[in-house]
Amino acid sequence: MNNKLPAAFCLLLLTGAACTHRSKLETDKEKLTQLKKQEGDIMSQIQALNDTIKAEGGNTVKTTRVGEQTLALQPFRHFVEVQAAVYGQDNIEVSSETMGVIKRILVTEGDQVRKGQVLAQLDDSVLLQNIQEMQSALNLAATLYEKQKALWDQKIGTEVQYLSAKTNYESQQNRLSALQQQDEMMKLKSPIDGVVDAVNIKIGESVAPGLPTVRVVNLEHLKVKGDVAEAYIADIHKGDSLKISFPDLHTEVTSTVSYISRSIDEVNRTFTVEVDLPQNPDYHPNMIAIMKIMDYYNPAAIVIPVNIVQNDPTGAFVYTAVDHNGIMTATKAPVTIKTGMVYDGMAEISAGLKAGDKLVTVGYEDLNNGDAISF
Structure with a gap:
């Protein structure tokens, strides 16, 4: 009887352990089912978000940020730039009419003078003595003549x-x-109204005809003169508009061509163009100027910065922004620059672009044809 009791007790313990194992397995299965359901829900949400982002053109497409400009017709002007200088229409080096020695200098640089005003006096002491002697002789001759005439009148x-x-x-x-x-020739006189620009003599110096003594300039009549290449002679006419730039003054004025020479220089194959200047105390004879003569004008042209034009074995091209299925892409556009029509960093395009095209102006260096771009 004592042997049956331990056996029954062991059977009871095994039955309880089996029940506990079955209960934990069912719990793990239930948790796994719940996690799989959650995983399905999360994947559905991820897919929905991906579809939304793709539809909105978001970060699923890598783009390159660029700058763009919408092209429009605009005026284009081409200028011929010529090195020129300011000249005084009345810029005169006064010289003596006779040989002599400077006795007095009556002006200094910057003095305003009138036409006929004495600028300097040569030594005329000997000549004055001769004049006095001649005056005495003339007086005697006049007296003798009057008396002889009176006698002759009386027969x-x-x-x-x-x-x-x-x-x-x-x-x-x-x-x-x-x-x-x-004696009048012993006086150096100004031939014009103007300003004394230079005094090149000193008291006691000898002068002679043809040697410069005093320079007088009339600043009211200044002009710019430049030599233009013969190739442009058919493009430039009297009255044409032009610009004159003064590098030292950092200014620019607009004027018109006042004179075109009729002959071509045999040595450098150029012709002379002159322009009258408005009065301005800042302008000085011999000042450097740049003459910008307009030789071409198109009132409605496609104009782009010349620095954005690139080249490859097929020729010149630029990038334009084109919409492909809602995505802006860089599109290679071959262009033709009108021959010679590049000025001040801008070029006229004769083929390849039209008004309304979106031209890529910033970031074009790193683009390839077909790249997605954004602004």
């Missing part, structure tokens, strides 16, 4: 005596006039 004396006195008197007058004219 006293001979006709020869009267004519001799008259001839001597007139001769003395002519001699005195010649000496006075010589």
